[in-house]
Amino acid sequence: MNLDAKVPSGALKDKWDNHRFEMKLINPANKRKYKIIVVGTGLAGASAAASFAELGYNVEAFTYNDSPRRAHSIAAQGGINAAKNYQNDGDSIWRLFYDTVKGGDFRSREANVHRLAQVSANIIDQCVAQGVPFAREYGGLLDNRSFGGAQVSRTFYARGQTGQQLLLGAYSALMRQVGLNAVKMHVRKEMMDIVVIDGRCRGIVTRDLVTGKIESHVADAVCLATGGYANVFYLSTNAQACNVTSTYRAYKKGAAFANPCFTQIHPTCIPVSGDHQSKLTLMSESLRNDGRIWVPKNQGDKRKPADIPEEERDYYLERKYPSFGNLSPRDISSRSAKQVCDEGRGISATGYGVYLDFAESIGRLGKHVIEERYGNLFEMYERITDENPYETPMMIYPAAHYTMGGLWVDYNLMSTVPGLHVLGEANFSDHGANRLGASALMQGLADGYFVIPYTIGNYLAQNKTDKIGTDHEEFKKAEAESTDKITKLMNIKGKKTPNAFHRELGKVMWDNVGMGRNEAGLKKALVEIPKIREEFWNNLTVTGTNENLNTVLEKANRVADFLEFAEVLAHDALERDESCGAHFREEHQFPDGEAMRNDEKFAHVAAWEYTGVGNKPIRNTEPLVYENIHLAVRSYK
Amino acid sequence: MKIKLIVWRQNSPTDKGRFETYNCDEVSPDMSFLEMLDILNEKLILQGQEPIAFDHDCREGICGACSCTINGVPHGPEKATTTCQLHMRKFKDGDSIYVEPFRAKAFPVIRDLIVDRGAYDRIIAAGGFVSVNTGGAQDANALPISKHYADLAMDAAACIGCGACAAACPNGAAMLFTAAKISQLAFLPQGQPERKKRAIAMIKQMEEEGFGACTNYYECEAACPKEISVRFIAKMNREYMMARMFSE
Amino acid sequence: MVLFNYLKSTILSKVVMAVTGVLLVLFLFGHMLGNLQVFIGSEAYNSYSQFLQSLGEILWLIRIVLFIALVLHIITSIRLKLLNRCANPTRYEVKNYVKATLTARTMIWTGIMIFCFLAFHLAQFTLRITDDESKNMKDMNDKNYSMFLKDPRGSVEINKDKYFYAEGIKIMKERHDTYKMVVKGFRNPLISLLYVVAMVILVFHLNHAIQSAFQTLGLNHPNYWPCIQRSSFWVSLLIGIGFCLVPLSIMLGFVGAGV
Structure with missing residues (x-):
């Protein structure tokens, strides 16, 4: 497999400018002759679809939701980074670039990250022009805050709803084009497959979720902006419908899947309250600024937190990491929580939770200060748990949150299948092994607004396509495959629900391929996953019919792909025999618990190539060359 | 807890629909309303029956997908809370709960509790945007906006487009939704060039979709999970009158 | 008719409801103040009545304006009611109101009742066709x-x-002799009762109507909105009480004992 990243030549800071000049253009009058399909209408998809239409391309956009505004980008709370240096505190494009590469533990592609930092400033301009109501200071200028331990204040925000406001901005741009008939919007349609003709991606096959109809859509290029796969863990902070289906099916058609083992765990989520749990809710990380994390010293201590005397509490982060304490980085903090819970000292009904205690700061600062800082978060917590965090400590536990891995793309965001482009969380390129806070929104919009509109033109200008229709044999074949798959799912008529399989898979993944990974666990997972998959194909039950809106069938279709994909993830985690960023192999750690990278052997992207269900995929590598920054040990001491 | 659910079941848009009663015996007060439905659905599937179809996605109250009317109030009895964030501890053991889809002529039922809210998208497509193409924007700080108006715009922009306003309105009116977007952009300098055109176009689309008129019941404000104020409807009325009087 | 084009717009329809409503409320307020002159005595009351009569064309202008306002108010309300029914054809099996007050929800019914009352009232005191005697006083x-x-x-x-x-x-x-006519009219307990009941209904109607007009006309600001809502209640109550005082006083013999 050819993993040529096509990084332009020249000095790092000139690469994107040079490339933009060198790219081929399409005559404005000819653009309408090209059709582009965009799958997924979150930040990346909506911004790309709108930008394509503005340029004059003929666009069709697809979402499985009832509206583009429901995409899960909407749930991002914190903010969006941009190297504006409005606060005069020493930020710059270079610093954002450096922080992102370092935060990703030196597993991302230099040129891509630098471009991301370069266009970050344009994103803010664009969003403000759209009417996104960012927070402002009294003088009328934009406000910034420092986020996720960054040393500079470069995060723009709109209360706790930044993702929502940015998505609604992109959504309004998209709907404007829908109103102008420049974008044809397909809602409640889920992508089933991509269609590759003469080595190029020429369209997709979809299933209408209301009528069950399988349809083909022809295009000159396809963009997948279908988000991440954190739901492989069953419980995550992702929305219920988030899935791996479209990227995984592209993978099966020849797109390489890069670094699937890079999955981020967020340390401050509300713990599971029982078996009924369907999703985990994230609480802003900022809570750790004033909360102290502890568990009882003794195993199985079921007393109320107030009844546990100070000397019987273990403030384990403060104990183990005296300098950073409760503000230790996400991965360290998450792993330590898992560790104390595995020791049997976890709290909450399930034993998987730790206290985040504000009593000390309320005593020191007064209730009103805490209320001012975290009032809405406390309210949200109380709504979900029915406990008042002003009086009793909060309970938190880590949860899967974001996936840095995704389909492999080159500098032009094109996958290994020519014509198939991948944007946003669905690709792998910018965050390396760990994503910094407030960078996900930045990357989604950078890809959609400022990268793909250029690079897709270059692809289309260089790749003349013949006119084909949906009656082409490859489309017929893909349609038949999709129909077969649906029929197969409908006809198993077993005794277990898709959700039960998903839950089972999630448990295997969380226990063995979750926060702390080791060889034995990963090998165990590689034995367990195929077993669940086998049972799935023999004992699944799907009620109803295919000709009607069928939520069970939708779910089964997605779980089927998770069951195959999970194996790729586990393989990647096993083969990457080092710890880096969010990928923590217990075998490789410093005595203080920090991840120990192995740059000699693993300073590369692992891009997996499909070889059939159950077969071990081929691991291709793209070496990561750092010409501009020096690889250092990531230290938060 | 034991809960009796009386749920609207409708197989397809053309089906007449009916209520069906389900008894949920082991409901934990810590469950969300949708998690209770999840468990009921798992049970139904194992019995070979089709589960209750309902819209949902993020389950943290921001995507606006969830949409049932619970005991006659969209999103249920708790103030400022979406169905997905409503927990069973708000109900009593032995309660009977009516679960119905969002009702309005402009929200046709697709199946069970799922309705088509595409009308809201079309209202936005009619004018709920600022016509700027990607790339042409000036520096973000070149346009100072007073904090007061930025905050007001944000208050209006908090709308999640769930449809509870129209579902709560005895007139099936979408005033609060439309007003929130018109107000947001009217408060901001970016929205000024298209201000009148936007008000007229969005309201025209709203009327064509078959939404009703406002009779100032303020049920929309009460049902809104984001507590968007009806004063934005007053603002929209003002915007519309000015637009009709002074537009070219 | 071009004149009725506004009916196509829900918001303009509401504006017409509000503007005509405001006119009618202003009239009611004036009418009430006029009525209260009955407490000064027959001379003042009849002079007031005579003054109104003497306005001639102006009186007719006022009457025409009020008539148009009333007709538009009624036509628009019916049109809106039909539209709203159509926009929400399927009712909930169970419906719980959170903010909608009883007065808000019964506007069309209180409106219809007030209209019926108005017809009777005009027949009795303006056209004077309910009682032959009253014409010749x-x-x-x-x-x-x-x-x-x-x-x-x-x-x-x-x-x-x-x-x-x-x-x-x-x-x-x-x-x-308007004074005599009013006093004689209200001596009939049934008529007095009818008037009092009608005024209670009017208070119901106005309680929602007044603040609703402000909202519709876009006059809602957090600084003065609570004041508008309170005023809406007190003004409607004041109008109601003002009107009721006349029949009640006559019934109780405080007014018109000499007639």
Whole structure:
């Protein structure tokens, strides 16, 4: 497999400018002759679809939701980074670039990250022009805050709803084009497959979720902006419908899947309250600024937190990491929580939770200060748990949150299948092994607004396509495959629900391929996953019919792909025999618990190539060359 | 807890629909309303029956997908809370709960509790945007906006487009939704060039979709999970009158 | 008709409801103040009545404006009601109201009742067709009209008004005895009861209507909105009480004992 990243030549800071000049253009009058399909209408998809239409391309956009505004980008709370240096505190494009590469533990592609930092400033301009109501200071200028331990204040925000406001901005741009008939919007349609003709991606096959109809859509290029796969863990902070289906099916058609083992765990989520749990809710990380994390010293201590005397509490982060304490980085903090819970000292009904205690700061600062800082978060917590965090400590536990891995793309965001482009969380390129806070929104919009509109033109200008229709044999074949798959799912008529399989898979993944990974666990997972998959194909039950809106069938279709994909993830985690960023192999750690990278052997992207269900995929590598920054040990001491 | 659910079941848009009663015996007060439905659905599937179809996605109250009317109030009895964030501890053991889809002529039922809210998208497509193409924007700080108006715009922009306003309105009116977007952009300098055109176009689309008129019941404000104020409807009325009087 | 184009717009329809409503409320307020003159005495009351009559074209202008306002108010409300019914054809099996007040939800019904009452009221006191006697109740005013009269023993008719020579040298004009008509009218307990009930309904209607008009006309600001809502209640109550005082006082004998 050819993993040529096509990084332009020249000095790092000139690469994107040079490339933009060198790219081929399409005559404005000819653009309408090209059709582009965009799958997924979150930040990346909506911004790309709108930008394509503005340029004059003929666009069709697809979402499985009832509206583009429901995409899960909407749930991002914190903010969006941009190297504006409005606060005069020493930020710059270079610093954002450096922080992102370092935060990703030196597993991302230099040129891509630098471009991301370069266009970050344009994103803010664009969003403000759209009417996104960012927070402002009294003088009328934009406000910034420092986020996720960054040393500079470069995060723009709109209360706790930044993702929502940015998505609604992109959504309004998209709907404007829908109103102008420049974008044809397909809602409640889920992508089933991509269609590759003469080595190029020429369209997709979809299933209408209301009528069950399988349809083909022809295009000159396809963009997948279908988000991440954190739901492989069953419980995550992702929305219920988030899935791996479209990227995984592209993978099966020849797109390489890069670094699937890079999955981020967020340390401050509300713990599971029982078996009924369907999703985990994230609480802003900022809570750790004033909360102290502890568990009882003794195993199985079921007393109320107030009844546990100070000397019987273990403030384990403060104990183990005296300098950073409760503000230790996400991965360290998450792993330590898992560790104390595995020791049997976890709290909450399930034993998987730790206290985040504000009593000390309320005593020191007064209730009103805490209320001012975290009032809405406390309210949200109380709504979900029915406990008042002003009086009793909060309970938190880590949860899967974001996936840095995704389909492999080159500098032009094109996958290994020519014509198939991948944007946003669905690709792998910018965050390396760990994503910094407030960078996900930045990357989604950078890809959609400022990268793909250029690079897709270059692809289309260089790749003349013949006119084909949906009656082409490859489309017929893909349609038949999709129909077969649906029929197969409908006809198993077993005794277990898709959700039960998903839950089972999630448990295997969380226990063995979750926060702390080791060889034995990963090998165990590689034995367990195929077993669940086998049972799935023999004992699944799907009620109803295919000709009607069928939520069970939708779910089964997605779980089927998770069951195959999970194996790729586990393989990647096993083969990457080092710890880096969010990928923590217990075998490789410093005595203080920090991840120990192995740059000699693993300073590369692992891009997996499909070889059939159950077969071990081929691991291709793209070496990561750092010409501009020096690889250092990531230290938060 | 034991809960009796009386749920609207409708197989397809053309089906007449009916209520069906389900008894949920082991409901934990810590469950969300949708998690209770999840468990009921798992049970139904194992019995070979089709589960209750309902819209949902993020389950943290921001995507606006969830949409049932619970005991006659969209999103249920708790103030400022979406169905997905409503927990069973708000109900009593032995309660009977009516679960119905969002009702309005402009929200046709697709199946069970799922309705088509595409009308809201079309209202936005009619004018709920600022016509700027990607790339042409000036520096973000070149346009100072007073904090007061930025905050007001944000208050209006908090709308999640769930449809509870129209579902709560005895007139099936979408005033609060439309007003929130018109107000947001009217408060901001970016929205000024298209201000009148936007008000007229969005309201025209709203009327064509078959939404009703406002009779100032303020049920929309009460049902809104984001507590968007009806004063934005007053603002929209003002915007519309000015637009009709002074537009070219 | 071009004039009714506004009906196509829900918001303009509401604006028409609000503007016509405001006009009608202002009229009601004036009407109430006029009515209260019954407490000063028959002379003042009849003079007020005569003053209104003497306005001539202006009176007709006011009547026409009020009539148009009323007609538009009614037409628009019916049109909106039909539209709203159509926009929400399937009712909830269970419906719980959170903010919508009873007064808000019954506007169309209170409106219809007020309209029926209005028809009766006009028939009784303006057209005077409910009681033959009321038409012929005459009273003399005490202004000097000697400039019209040449023969001190007779009477003369100018512009359909009759002028009499009376009480020595004073010349008096014959006029309708509105005071007597009102007092006699309200002596009937059924009529009084009807009026009081109608006024209670009117208060219901106005309680929602007044603040609703402000909201519709876009006058809602957090600084003064609570004040508008409170005022809406008190103003409607004031109007209601003001109107009720007349029949109640007559029934209780405080007013018109001498008639």
